[in-house]
Amino acid sequence: MMHRRQSESVESPAAAYMSMDVLVAEDEMLVAEEVVGMLKSLGHRVVAQVTTGEAAVEAATRLNPDVVVMDIRMPGPMQGLEAARVIHEKLGVPAVVLSAYADPPLIAEARTSGVYGYVLKPPNATQLAAVLDVAVARCSEYMQKAERVQDLQRQIDERREVEQAKWVLVRNMGMTEPTALKTLQDEARRSQQPLVTVARGVIKLGRIAPTQSPKR
Numbered sequence: 001m002m003h004r005r006q007s008e009s010v011e012s013p014a015a016a017y018m019s020m021d022v023l024v025a026e027d028e029m030l031v032a033e034e035v036v037g038m039l040k041s042l043g044h045r046v047v048a049q050v051t052t053g054e055a056a057v058e059a060a061t062r063l064n065p066d067v068v069v070m071d072i073r074m075p076g077p078m079q080g081l082e083a084a085r086v087i088h089e090k091l092g093v094p095a096v097v098l099s100a101y102a103d104p105p106l107i108a109e110a111r112t113s114g115v116y117g118y119v120l121k122p123p124n125a126t127q128l129a130a131v132l133d134v135a136v137a138r139c140s141e142y143m144q145k146a147e148r149v150q151d152l153q154r155q156i157d158e159r160r161e162v163e164q165a166k167w168v169l170v171r172n173m174g175m176t177e178p179t180a181l182k183t184l185q186d187e188a189r190r191s192q193q194p195l196v197t198v199a200r201g202v203i204k205l206g207r208i209a210p211t212q213s214p215k216r
Contacts, residue, residue: 019043020066020136025056025083026098027074031121035069035098038125044132053078060087067136069128072099072106081106081113088114094139096131098123158196165199172206183208 022044026032036046048059053074060068068087072080084095096117097110110118116135119128162184169180187208188195202208 018133018136019045020132021045021047021063022132023047023056023059023063023065023068024049025051025053025059025068025070025074025080027051027071031071031098035123035128038123038128039069042125042129042132052076053080053083056080056083057086057090060091060093064091065093067132067139068093068095069132070095070097072097072101072110081109081115084110084115085113088139092139094135096128096135158199161196161203162199165202168202168206169208 022039024032024035024039024046026035026049032049032051036049039046047063047065050056050059051074054076056068056070057078068084070080070084074080074083078086080095080097084097087093087095093114094116095114096119097115098119098121099106100121102120107118116138117131119131162181165184166177166180169175169183170177173180175183184195184198184202187193188198191198198208
């Protein structure tokens with residue numbers, strides 16, 4: 001979990017950044033040790049160190065880190081970009097990838113795989129600190145926007161259900177459109193249920209469902 005450090009001096013490269021829980025997925029031991037050392041020097045907590053994509057997904061699911069530092073090319077059937085995509089889709093956790101390659105196709109694939117930062121090997125502490133900070137911030141903004149879109153879609157879907165229920169009452173019970181809407185609203189208040197719940201009952205039964213008066 002991210003928290004702001006209090007003890008660094010202003011001269012420290014870590015002072016301007018938030019402390020994070022980081023999962024490291026790197027199969028080259030020397031590179032992994034170097035990255036872990038950099039992360040610790042920056043004030044981050046390394047929650048686990050793994051060597052395969054499958055292990056990265058398992059560890060991320062279990063530990064819920066703030067960010068994953070991931071090698072692109074890893075042993076086993078699941079490569080780094082696929083693991084990054086699964087972790088992002090499943091947990092909303094961003095990845096920063098490490099790679100010895102700056103190939104445009106790899107970079108293009110990374111953009112669609114839950115990757116929010118791309119660092120060429122060998123990394124340096126200042127670069128890694130900045131990329132991690134930006135990656136987590138960008139991912140947080142993306143997830144907030146995605147939640148707003150989901151909320152808006154849910155509201156649209158619920159309005160459609162209310163509209164559908166209204167016309168069920170117009171068709172089946174001979175109500176006018178305003179009367180049908182008021183009937184739905186009155187029943188929602190009387191039964192202390194959300195309007196969309198009442199609407200779903202009407203759509204299912206073709207009429208206002210009989211309900212008990214709410215308990216006082």
